[in-house]
Amino acid sequence: MKKIVIFSLIALLSIGSVFAAGTKESVPAQKTVTVFGAFVDEEARRFEEAIRPFEERTGIKVVYEGSKDFETLINVRVEGGNAPDIAGLPQPGLMANFASQGKLVPLWPSALALLEKNYAPVWKDLGSYKGVAYGVFHRVNAKSFVWYPKKAWDAAGYQVPKTWDELKALMDRMVRNGHTPWAVGIESGGATGWVGTDWIEDIMLRTAGPDVYDKWVGNEIPFNAPEVKKAFEILGDIWMNPKYVYGGRNTILTEGFGDSQRPLFDNPPKAWMHRQANFITGFFPEHIQANLEEEVGVFPLPAIDPKWGIPVLGGGDQFVVFNDRPEVREFMEYLQTWESAESWAKAGGALFPYLNQNLDAYPNAIERSLAEALVNAKVFRFDASDLMPASVGAGSFWEGIVDWVNGKSLDATLADIQKSWPK
């Protein structure tokens, strides 16, 4: 009999706590906006910090939830009828999916006005599906940057190259000095290869220009078109030359993308340049991060064809609305203003696309110059692999890079990627 008593006690207790939990949640405390996104931990903190002025001013509570499994979960939750009020989608393709299913709320007139006023037109296009604007960008990243160890460069007398020819001359000069120009690593777990796709995209923009780039993204020119092949060949001139890359092709394949910058900061440096997006600073060794301005230099990957200037390749999360409520609209409009970004910009580690931003807010000269490059870029393009269908952009393109570095012929690699394009 004792057992029964114990078990019914446990059962009662569990039921009791259910009701306790239930009542706790059913109290409508204040207006709340739920935001679901892919950035977590420190970045989530920065975001919460950045939106605090909004919460204090309006009394609306914004609950941010970040998850590393965002791409899976957002689909499950939207399908399951549990969509957040606002979601930050990392890929424009994801936005197009939801928009085509009619799950998203199109931007309303006052938000559209802000979009026109505060952003360059390219951001509106990236947030639009079939001519209707849905998304607004907040924090973005820019990828076309080359990082170098400043002190060692100064000691060796190296100059920042302004053109591709200067870059090549610099690489050869480094080799003559017994230095290895590049540190490259493309390992990234299941996403291994994306570093290479970024390089290719950057070179495509510099050789073929934005219009061809757009056609390439939409597969209006095939993946094995001469323009794409040329970009691979230019990259191959660097990557496939063991004198140019620290550790050669083996290291390219096996070194984690985040750790691959480490040889720059050995003493003496084992490699002298590293091309990566602005977020790479978070991976630098701690003593480098502490003195970023003194230790690190950065320049945009130089132009190849002067016709196209220095294009900037980037990415970013766009916020879209699933549930239309006045407080949700109010928060979306807040996200479209520089005010929502300023404290995050001051904290560092993030770039923002706002036209009217105050560049002095960025904490150091490096981030200021990155933001400047982003805002002033005549040509800005979104990461092509995020725009292509997932089976290519997050599949065969990555794998193609790996196969190619592994020794597969360029023609076969490109033909295989083209074959994998969904019909």
Place this chain on the structure above:
Amino acid sequence: MNNRKAAIAINTALLILVVIWFIPILGLFISSFRPRDYVLTTGWWTAFTKNRIFTLDNYRQVLGGTKYTFVDALGNTVRSSGDNLSQAFINSFTVTIPSVIIPILIAAAAAYGFAWMVFPGRKFFFTSVVALLVVPLQIALIPILRDYQKIGLTGSYLGIWLAHTGFGLPLSIYLLYNYISTIPRSIFESAYLDGARQIVVFARLVLPLSIPAIASLAIFQFLWVWNDLLVALVFLGGTADVAVLTQRLATMIGSRGQDWHLLTAGAFVSMVVPLAVFFSLQRYFVEGLMAGSVKG
């Protein structure tokens, strides 16, 4: 002589297996005490030769929350620290304990019914339950979420208990059935002769006799629920007030995995509870594994 040779062979094989399994764990353990830059640049095996630098910083960050520096709207620099793990521990326990007890109680009753009660369709129902073992839970996520949404169970603890109960029941029933059906018939007959009702037989005979099987099942279910990330993310959500330990650990490495060295310490922190559960129930576990293996 042959026996001894065999024993030596088996022991050597076991020893090799244990060492192979243990080396990565040892590496993880040593790494968890090393500073970030050393974890990223040198192997853990160098920790006792050239790089003899150890720190508790990883554990401090995992347990006490990562430290951030902010500049607030007025331009003041504010140091703030992330949430510590205590809330996540409480959430994990809140999710796990009922999610272990509820399915086991239901499963024991069901197993008793399937094993010893005669009712029409018994074989059919039991087969359907066993067939559910092969259905992956992922396909049930969206339909269940839709139903939960209608009755307001999303984001509540009751919702996730029921979800874990449902996902855990087929295996629990099957395991307990195998054990309970091996209890000698004579025990039941004498109880029935004495006039005991089914509920009394279940509570005073079946449950106490099945303790080994229940304990081993409890370990399985506990480990599964404790380590679960997907079900919790879908049904409970990941906001700070309900996030379970696995969710906190998953976000701890940062958006781009730049802080993965923290996982070394995180792994051991999250391992403590399952290890404690395992060792406290281990006595039953070995007996329980045998449970139902030879049906007489």
